[in-house]
Amino acid sequence: MPHNTAPHASRCTQGVTGATVGPGAAAIRLEVNGIVRALAVLPSETLAEVLRERLALTGTKIACDRGACSSCTVWVDGAPVCSCMVLAIEVDGHRVTSIEGLAGEALHPVQSAFIEHDAIQCGFCTPGLVMSCVALLESHPHPTEEEVKAAIGGHLCRCGTYPHVIAAVLDVARKGKRSP
Amino acid sequence: MSAGTRTQLQPVGIAGVSLGQAERPVGAEEAPALAPNAQLSCIGRSAPRINGHAKVTGSATYTVDVTLPGMLHARILRSPHPHARILSLDTGAAEREPGVRAVHVIEHPIGRAIEIAGPGEAGPARRQLRYVGDPIAAVAAVTAHAAQAALERIRIEYQPLPFVIDIEAARQSDAPPVFDRPVRTEVFGGPAAQLPQHGNVHGPDTSASRGDAAAALSAAEILIEGEFHTQVQTHCCLEPHALLADWRDEGLTVYMSTQFTAGIRAELATALGLPLSRVRVVVDAMGGGFGSKSRIGNDVLAAVALSRKAHAPVRLVLDRHEEQIDSGNRPATVQHIRAGARRDGTLTAVAIEAYGTAGVALGAGVGNFAQSIYDCPNFSLAQSDVFIHAGPGCAMRAPGNVPGAFAYEQIIDELAERLALDPLELRERIDSSPVRREERRIGAERFRWSRRLAPGGGQGALKRGLGMAQSHWPALVHTNCACEVRILRDGSVEVRSSVQDIGTGVGTVLAQVVAEELGLSPGDIVVRIGDTDFPAGPPSYGSRTTASLTPPARNAACLALRKLIAAIAPTLGTTPEGLTLRNGRISSSDGLHSIGFREAAGRLRTEQIGAVASRCDDYGGFGHRMGDFAFARNGLGGVQFAEVTVDTETGRVRVERVLAVHDCGRPINPRQIESQVHGGILQGISYALFEQRILDAPTGHMLNPNLEQYRILRSRETPAIEVHVLENYQGTSATDAYGIAEPSIIATAPAIANAVYNAIGVRVRTLPMTPAVILEALGRLPHRS
Amino acid sequence: MDAFEWMSPQDIEQAARAATTTVAAAMVRDSGEPAAGDALLKAGGIDLLDLMKEGLLKPRRLIHLRNIAGLDRIEGAEGGLRIGPNVTLSQLASHAEVRMRFRALAQAAGASASPQIRHLATLGGNLLQRPRCWYLRSRAHHCTRKGGDRCFAFGGENQYHAIFDHKGCAIVHPSTCATALIAFGARLEITGPRGARRAPSVEEFLLLPEADLHRENTLEPGEIVTAIVLPAPAQATRSLHIKQCETESFDWPLADVAVVLDLESGVCRKAAVVLGAAAPAPHRARAAEAALTGKRIEEPVIRVAARAALQGAAPLAKNGYKLPIFETLLRRALLAATEG
């Protein structure tokens, strides 16, 4: 239930608690898209940077690097957060889901609906939007249009895909498809 | 009729209204006339985006995602002063920083107005910095962090100079000049007439004037006058400007987030003295441009220079702050308009005095909107650029026409009111476009325009208003534009062009056009684009991509098919003449010979055959031509209706609904067109209500160089939008398709402004229409002590 | 961001000992670059990382508070609620009891920033974040709050600045939650470096520029906010928080108001009226409170109170528009609060 869970509430970090590490690399363990990764990261590296640069998961996009556009949305313990404003070291021991972890063999119904409704233009904002829309439907399977708008209120889509994004999400909700 | 041409009956007219046929002269190699969409199976259908899967799964590769082994990272040092001279610059310490591989000093910046050196003058000896963010030098290092740290080691002695960032202040004769000498004027890559330049005022350009507006104005029965102010809007592409330059002995490869691979290649070749054949520009997925990624900039040249020096690929990605202050913007304008009319509404004279500022660049004109949308015998336009110490403007979605329409369509609305005419009725009288007439008719009906009340007529604090405005944009065609279609032996098909998909879905459109011609489905076509190794395609700007590229794509497919038929006819024991493709089979008219497309391809003697076609002139010719592109005979229209509510106690304007009726020739992919129109409308609303670069007058710094305090429309400001697109056949090319991206933004801000007027009965002539502006217009601001 | 060390203490004492200074103090300097070498507290990090990315802070070490057990709970306390500083804005906004009994706070938290930020941002951090003033946030402007000699908002772009109490500096307090917290009479529990404790009300905790130009609150180095305590509201309390932004989706308020009314069959026994984005600290509109107290809350009374709330307002050159907005918001909030 991503909308009600604080990303950090559930588990304590291993390894770094109490001790001081850095400024050089420190060891952390992240569960990324179901795979546990042991990584050495600088305390100053954001989760977005680590996903993109160390794990080559470039589906997570950085457009403002300040929490103001939500392009970098991933889930930490199921809750959507802007990964540009989270340090990788602070999610040590937590579960991270990025856009690459959403689809299995088949696309997630939200992804299919994005294609069907052409909720994509340049697509740079799309992975983040998909992550928010899926999270919304996980916690609110039948959102109203206003709820969809509120759930994606932090996203900036400069191309203007909002009408099609909203239609896609409402369509998935109506058809009651929630997972691949 | 000249040799090699024939005449052909083409569908002409608006589907459902006036569809008929007309004879057109066409070149010998042209594909046969294409039937109206209703009779086609791929064109006119909403095929899903071919790169949709990649985009929704995050696997699409944008320039920011490209890496190369041994890649370095570059950062740019920028001026902290709005105006300063560099007295000394020492890069020694930066070069010795750990991890630094190359330092490049920008001596001759581009992308702005350039001073003409006087005779015998080598140009100013010392680099002058003219805005906060003016690039000075660039460093390439093993990490972006190391590059950034090294920038701080570049030692510079600045001599700060007086500066001006306010357009009114800059016009004064005693204002600090941005340029000390006249600047070169360039329009669309070619020199234009040299204009006067006094202080910071460059112009006026009066070349668009006709008739005698002054005389006609003084004789006018009705006179309408108004002054309009529009703000600077920044592009805010979500993907920042980014490139990866890889200089090697054998040539230069640049991966770049660009709207025009072929143009960038040409610019780089010229700038670096390289043959075109040694420069390659590549872009796969591209995260938005809106005009700002059309040309090379200082960032591009710096990254290339660094790569050359460091013998390694160099990646340069601007951060959001840099994007906001130095990647272009839509210039601010001040427009003073006087319009004269007869009592029946006929426009007799229009005089526009406009000045605008594109910072240190030229190009703040208000476009050709007023000049071309309505007939008016006496028209005078005097537009000047005013230089200020701010980042250079550049083209942004429908440049000129967006601020131009905001002002002019309000003047027309005022004229209608003065004449006690419905704004639609006035346009019936002054707008000669039959296409817009139909658009108004459809729009008025679906929008239920008749429920519109008198201005300020609603009850209560929340007032509702309806408004409309019209769009006009030239239909542009890039004639330096080619496309290749290949049929491979296994029956697979490739379409190849250097054209880039910046989010418009041009790749999908190409697949549809080629599939239609070859009797396949769009999913069967492999689209290879975004690479100058393919035939040079058009830019993705000026709403010209589809218009330019789909005709050669269709012609190339047609030629490739003819080659296939010629190649396999002997294997069927017949001659090519009688063979045509029908229902996926190549068959003779007598029905004796028939073979499936794939099977036919399997009979090729070579692995593949193909054909390259380039864009020929529109059937019947162009309006006029400018180098590599041309203006089609007819422009593009569009009419938009807006419904707003204005909270007269808080000044908040909400756009509740927008209805847009547009034309783009033959629509190829209706849903993608709808996406484009949504984008235009939403950017238009955002321009009308929220966006604004805020510069700090005492320091010259932009105060909101981010995506937070630079406010942009998002989901909850998105109204209900309905889009109707006409099928407007003109019989002018092999596909008869034109563009939509720019026409769709032009009418939005004036439609909203007219709706706001209708709601509150007070005209708002300033953008953006923030609560502060609305409350002031309503006289609700407290008197200050 | 520049490299830094990372420490994730398990208890409050360890954290308090490790912190060398406050963020506000670390940003005060003579000129030029921020001082390096500080050890600073971090909760959600939304504000801290922002300041670091902008080059306004260069800490040597971050002390991560999020792994200290027990700071992320919301629990009953003497009829009210005791909220841990690490509780996120999204937890707060969706907490059933907060929504029921402290509606204005749930509304303020739930309407701040974006869902993505609300999942990260903590209530403690929200209260202690630095102002959003673009001069404070600009490296190019050495303003009073950073140890400079002027407030650039005067004579500058002050459309989003204060209309009250802007002597020497015209920031508005950034915390939307604080508007509601003050209206509910919330107190803080603060633990100092050597275990010293104090419990100021939020109202006392937040400072105006006339008291201190360099900080927005009385937090001292090594002090940690360990709880935000909401006293028990009276039985018939009605509360509401509303705001107006330029964009609704995601924006800082131009104006926000929180009202907490203790109503006894339509008559107001006690009222708290607080204006946010109005002053360097949330502005308690005492004249409005007085206009409501003892009255039946009906349209004419509401009008008088809304007008009274703006007593003493001194708008700057570009923010006079805030006055009609505040008056309207307050009128609407009072009306809506009494209606349900």
Ligand SMILES: Cc1cc2nc3c(=O)[nH]c(=O)nc-3n(C[C@H](O)[C@H](O)[C@H](O)COP(=O)(O)OP(=O)(O)OC[C@H]3O[C@@H](n4cnc5c(N)ncnc54)[C@H](O)[C@@H]3O)c2cc1C
């Ligand atoms: C784009 C954007 C929009 C926003 N919109 C809004 C809005 O509308 N309304 C609003 O109120 N906020 C808004 N915010 C601000 C955001 O809510 C705050 O930055 C956030 O709440 C800070 O919480 P944090 O836990 O991340 O704090 P941190 O950044 O971790 O800390 C902030 C400060 O508090 C100190 N600190 C934290 N916890 C403690 C403690 N327990 N004891 C002592 N000191 C402590 C830190 O040292 C630091 O100085 C917005 C932010 C962004 C980026």
Ligand code: FES
């Ligand atoms: S990149 Fe993280 S919110 Fe914009």
Ligand code: FES
């Ligand atoms: S699709 Fe381009 S930014 Fe959203």
